[in-house]
Amino acid sequence: MTYGYFCSMQNFKEASEKIDRSKNAVILSHRSPDGDSIGSSIAVWHFLKQKGINAKVITPDPAPDFLSWLDGFNEVMNFEQKATESAEYIKNADLIFCLDFNDPSRVGQMQEVLESNTTAYKLNIDHHRDPVDFCDLQFVNIEASSTAELIYDFLERIDELSKLNLSMAQAIYTGILTDTGSFRFSSTTERTHLITSKMIALGVQPDEVYRNVYDSYSSERLKLLGYALYSSLKLYHDERIAIIPLNAEELSRFNFRRGDTEGLVNYPLSIKNVQVSILLTEKDGLIKMSFRSKGEIPVNLFAKKYFKGGGHLNAAGGVSSNGMEETLKLLETNLAELL
Numbered sequence: 001m002t003y004g005y006f007c008s009m010q011n012f013k014e015a016s017e018k019i020d021r022s023k024n025a026v027i028l029s030h031r032s033p034d035g036d037s038i039g040s041s042i043a044v045w046h047f048l049k050q051k052g053i054n055a056k057v058i059t060p061d062p063a064p065d066f067l068s069w070l071d072g073f074n075e076v077m078n079f080e081q082k083a084t085e086s087a088e089y090i091k092n093a094d095l096i097f098c099l100d101f102n103d104p105s106r107v108g109q110m111q112e113v114l115e116s117n118t119t120a121y122k123l124n125i126d127h128h129r130d131p132v133d134f135c136d137l138q139f140v141n142i143e144a145s146s147t148a149e150l151i152y153d154f155l156e157r158i159d160e161l162s163k164l165n166l167s168m169a170q171a172i173y174t175g176i177l178t179d180t181g182s183f184r185f186s187s188t189t190e191r192t193h194l195i196t197s198k199m200i201a202l203g204v205q206p207d208e209v210y211r212n213v214y215d216s217y218s219s220e221r222l223k224l225l226g227y228a229l230y231s232s233l234k235l236y237h238d239e240r241i242a243i244i245p246l247n248a249e250e251l252s253r254f255n256f257r258r259g260d261t262e263g264l265v266n267y268p269l270s271i272k273n274v275q276v277s278i279l280l281t282e283k284d285g286l287i288k289m290s291f292r293s294k295g296e297i298p299v300n301l302f303a304k305k306y307f308k309g310g311g312h313l314n315a316a317g318g319v320s321s322n323g324m325e326e327t328l329k330l331l332e333t334n335l336a337e338l339l
């Protein structure tokens, strides 16, 4: 494995040659795909198609509807609905892109077939810390705002920036927009804006992307947001920590659909003193947890210690199989560690 931002140019030369020789590629991303994983995948898909390579984007479970306007979204296949067909694609691939995840277990049920293909050239492009060694080339920069930003960097290193077109630019822009919380997280850098400006030069219209991504909610989603903030939000330690617990019954009351709680965890951070925000949602008997923090509070370490999770300093995830009540108790007992 070659790990790090500064993979040698020799590594990129090899990657470029492998891509040129490839006939069948698959592009995989993590469970509960988001704007960054789908945007990055669709950008790479357009690139490979231009190279005359058969390419398929496969996600472990369905991609959220707010991305359906992206050119290529309808071609995305998901393993949950088409397990056999997806597995065939992965088995027959001679080139595999693993985007926006740092550990093969993040692809859920696709892990086995991904690992059983030992002949494909595997590339990992990602920005999560502590990557597992599982690909031939791991182009990982934990300081990058998003994997989408790294797709641009990757194309630059393999000298393929000339392939960028509007569809790719929209996909990359969407990945950056959603993973930076609309350019407001600390991961937003000069480089982020530089790449964004190039996407705009290619024809991306920021207001149009914003409307497509954020102004496409159902009325039920907006009511769920209202309910979560009015009824569910709890504040602890002088309003320095916020928790929003939503159980399965509450979610179904608002006809919950995949993606409906996306971004919800960020709202409590707008309260003056809140340093940490935690969202708990119940699905299939599991409690899914999202953590956000301001400044130097490492929610990834907390998520790892108690909830089999991980992620970034200011944005992490975790999971609990102990039910809502017990999970809340465990959280409340240990919250002070976060301050």
Ligand SMILES: [Mn+2]
Pocket: 036, 037, 100, 127, 146, 147, 179
């Ligand atoms: Mn990402």
